[in-house]
Structures are given as C-alpha cells and as structure tokens.
Amino acid sequence: MALAVKTYDAKIDSKKRITLRSALYEYYHAEEYDDGRIILEPRELAPPFQISEKSLAMMDLSMENLKQGKVSSAIDLSGFEE
Secondary structure, three states: OOOOOOOOOOOOOOOOOOOOOOOOOOEEEEEEOOOOOEEEEEEOOOOOOOOOHHHHHHHHHHHHHHHOOOOOOOOOOHHHOO
C-alpha cells in the first residue's frame, strides 16, 4: 500500500469546491463512494490524434488527381444496401 506524502484537512468552499495544495497534475479522475470517500487519480491528457505530414501530402495529391479527372471507375456499393 502506498504511503501518504502529505496529509491536511480541506474545507468545501461556497461553490462546493476543494483546493488541492501543491497539486502535481492539472487533471484528476474523481470517484465518489457512498460512504463519503473521494478518490482522485492523476490524469495526463494526450494530444488529439494527428495526421502525419505524409498522409496529408497523399490526401492533397488525391484531391489534385480528382480535380484533373484522374479517377478510377465507380465502385458498385449496391450490395451493402438494406
């Protein structure tokens, strides 16, 4: 079991908030239990999925080909209709 690094009492303010002193993270996941316990786990938000430069260049080339009429024949998707 992990040891407590610091302990202190906190009071809920008028907007029902608690301030964490010297918090190491900006985001936390909170779990509230029916016995009054609140568990906070730190979260680090990951940057959103980004498309690589190579993929963007390929999409640009595909759009240029479309504008110039360099396209394949139409694909029959009627088999997917309900």
